[in-house]
Amino acid sequence: xxxxxxxxxxxxxxxxxxxxxxxxxxxxxxxxxxxxxxxxxxxxxxxxxxxxxxxxxxxxxxxxxxxxxxxxxxxxxxxxxxxxxxxxxxxxxxxxxxxxxxxxxxxxxxxxxxxxxxxxxxxxxxxxxxxxxxxxxxxxxxxxxxxxxxxxxxxxxxxxxxxxxxxxxxxxxxxxxxxxxxxxxxxxxxxxxxxxxxxxxxxxxxxxxxxxxxxxxxxxxxxxxxxxxxxxxxxxxxxxxxxxxxxxxxxxxxxxxxxxxxxxxxxxxxxxxxxxxxxxxxxxxxxxxxxxxxxxxxxxxxxxxxxxxxxxxxxxxxxxxxxxxxxxxxxxxxxxxxxxxxxxxxxxxxxxxxxxxxxxxxxxxxxxxxxxxxxxxxxxxxxxxxxxxxxxxxxxxxxxxxxxxxxxxxxxxxxxxxxxxxxxxxxxxxxxxxxxxxxxxxxxxxxxxxxxxxxxxxxxxxxxxxxxxxxxxxxxxxxxxxxxxxxxxxx
Numbered sequence: 001x002x003x004x005x006x007x008x009x010x011x012x013x014x015x016x017x018x019x020x021x022x023x024x025x026x027x028x029x030x031x032x033x034x035x036x037x038x039x040x041x042x043x044x045x046x047x048x049x050x051x052x053x054x055x056x057x058x059x060x061x062x063x064x065x066x067x068x069x070x071x072x073x074x075x076x077x078x079x080x081x082x083x084x085x086x087x088x089x090x091x092x093x094x095x096x097x098x099x100x101x102x103x104x105x106x107x108x109x110x111x112x113x114x115x116x117x118x119x120x121x122x123x124x125x126x127x128x129x130x131x132x133x134x135x136x137x138x139x140x141x142x143x144x145x146x147x148x149x150x151x152x153x154x155x156x157x158x159x160x161x162x163x164x165x166x167x168x169x170x171x172x173x174x175x176x177x178x179x180x181x182x183x184x185x186x187x188x189x190x191x192x193x194x195x196x197x198x199x200x201x202x203x204x205x206x207x208x209x210x211x212x213x214x215x216x217x218x219x220x221x222x223x224x225x226x227x228x229x230x231x232x233x234x235x236x237x238x239x240x241x242x243x244x245x246x247x248x249x250x251x252x253x254x255x256x257x258x259x260x261x262x263x264x265x266x267x268x269x270x271x272x273x274x275x276x277x278x279x280x281x282x283x284x285x286x287x288x289x290x291x292x293x294x295x296x297x298x299x300x301x302x303x304x305x306x307x308x309x310x311x312x313x314x315x316x317x318x319x320x321x322x323x324x325x326x327x328x329x330x331x332x333x334x335x336x337x338x339x340x341x342x343x344x345x346x347x348x349x350x351x352x353x354x355x356x357x358x359x360x361x362x363x364x365x366x367x368x369x370x371x372x373x374x375x376x377x378x379x380x381x382x383x384x385x386x387x388x389x390x391x392x393x394x395x396x397x398x399x400x401x402x403x404x405x406x407x408x409x410x411x412x413x414x415x416x417x418x419x420x421x422x423x424x425x426x427x428x429x430x431x432x433x434x435x436x437x438x439x440x441x442x443x444x445x446x447x448x449x450x451x452x453x454x455x456x457x458x459x460x461x462x463x464x465x466x467x468x469x470x471x472x473x474x475x476x477x478x479x480x481x482x483x484x485x486x487x488x489x490x491x
Contacts, residue, residue, distance in 0.1 A: 005451060006071050008232075009441035010059050010078045010163065012039055013241060014101075014263045015308060017055065019062025020435070021071060022442030024451065029442065029465040031435055034065045041100050048103035050159075052086060052094065056166050063227045072230065075445040076167070076219065077237035079244045079437060080159040081264075082180030082288075083135045087153035088171070095149035098159065101133035102349050105145065109137040112144075116198045120281060125192055127276040127287030128182045129300060135181035140199040156205045160239030167234055168217035171207040174236045176243035178209065179289035186274040186287045186295060212238040212291045213448045235448035237441045238291050242266050242298075244440030245408050247291045247455060248433060250463040255403045257394055258298075259387065259421070260436070261411020263305045267390045268298025269398050283393045291444060292455050297397075299390050302342040304411065306379045309353035314372060321372075327416045329373035330380055336482045338369050338378035341490035342386050364489045384420035385486040388479075391425050405429045406468075408436035415469075422471040423479045432468035439466070 007022040087095040158177040193203040238244040274287035350356040358368035412431040422429040443458040
């Protein structure tokens with residue numbers, strides 16, 4: 001029996017992507033980055049799009065890199081951000097570039113839709129956090145603007161499913177990515193037809209549902225020939241990147257919360273059944289699909305998007321910082337001088353993030369940050385206090401006492417923010433692995449091929465393969481006082 005297995009994980013976030021080689025041998029996993037590339041939003045006629053064709057070229061480039069290094073792949077898996085999709089024509093071609101969730105064409109769409117089906121009824125049906133860019137409201141916006149792509153579409157594919165289609169020619173709708181749409185019922189795990197009907201969209205446009213770990217098909221002969229590959233299966237992993245990341249949380253029991261920290265911060269718990277209550281509705285928490293039929297009960301929080309946009313501004317001005325330099329800068333500034341609500345709508349896609357942060361501080365009777373270090377400190381303090389606010393909400397409805405917060409993703413490497421988070425929330429923070437999304441992608445491929453049997457097996461391999469760092473709470477009284485002030489400032 002083969003002892004070493006190689007897996008290709010294609011992981012695309014909202015600002016960048018990577019192709020990762022995962023090697024599973026003797027119960028341990030090793031990762032190696034093959035390629036890295038930017039994922040830039042295209043602004044065309046004041047609409048925002050993703051360049052899916054450029055991303056597909058990057059996918060093929062990653063596969064070619066693996067071949068050039070003499071690696072025989074056992075499987076391929078793809079994960080992306082949520083909610084966005086592409087329209088497919090009758091002849092199989094894409095009718096347009098996929099619109100980006102950052103596109104303001106969905107502004108006001110939830111409120112308009114709720115005149116047809118009330119907000120509470122939509123939430124009770126889907127359990128999904130009401131966000132204007134959810135797929136349901138994107139489709140409703142497309143219908144309202146008379147989208148010719150929607151009019152002529154014979155199917156709709158979410159982003160990871162679109163890449164699977166380009167590789168295999170097969171059309172699927174993977175469960176975890178569909179669960180971000182606001183038209184999937186988390187109890188039945190099926191598309192809720194009446195919501196699409198209310199948006200004047202045919203439910204027949206959505207392909208058959210598959211669960212994570214299903215083999216979607218083999219890479220087509222054309223792509224194999226172009227990339228120099230043998231026949232390779234494509235596994236429908238947890239196509240939503242957060243779904244893949246949560247599968248890689250190295251937890252030893254169920255009494256934990258997680259924070260997937262990247263461009264977005266997603267904080268939540270893993271439960272067997274969706275939590276759809278008056279409290280969860282009032283707090284606008286979401287129920288998204290996880291592996292093995294679990295539910296990711298969580299809340300989206302604007303994360304490193306704030307810092308990423310500031311860094312882009314500074315780079316345009318001629319100043320570039322490494323991540324360690326950013327952390328060091330922040331340490332040079334006193335805590336709690338400037339606090340913002342990271343989720344305020346004004347931070348969604350501003351022309352200038354630094355100017356918008358300064359404006360928020362002036363609006364809330366605070367002095368604005370002046371130096372780059374002060375902007376960074378403002379962002380880190382505000383995120384840590386926002387995490388406390390969300391965790392408090394989680395604990396109100398969680399069916400267990402949350403004993404530990406697992407931080408995964410790129411933010412797991414930010415020791416300053418991890419310590420601040422532990423201080424703010426008052427419970428231990430376990431940071432790592434940073435590459436949780438790629439790990440979860442790879443391990444679901446392994447599960448699809450029958451090499452591991454359960455989520456428990458996956459997490460055992462993750463604990464044995466990657467180190468985590470523990471942060472214990474400090475100065476909790478000081479942070480509790482700051483939290484009271486944070487609530488006053490952010491209302």
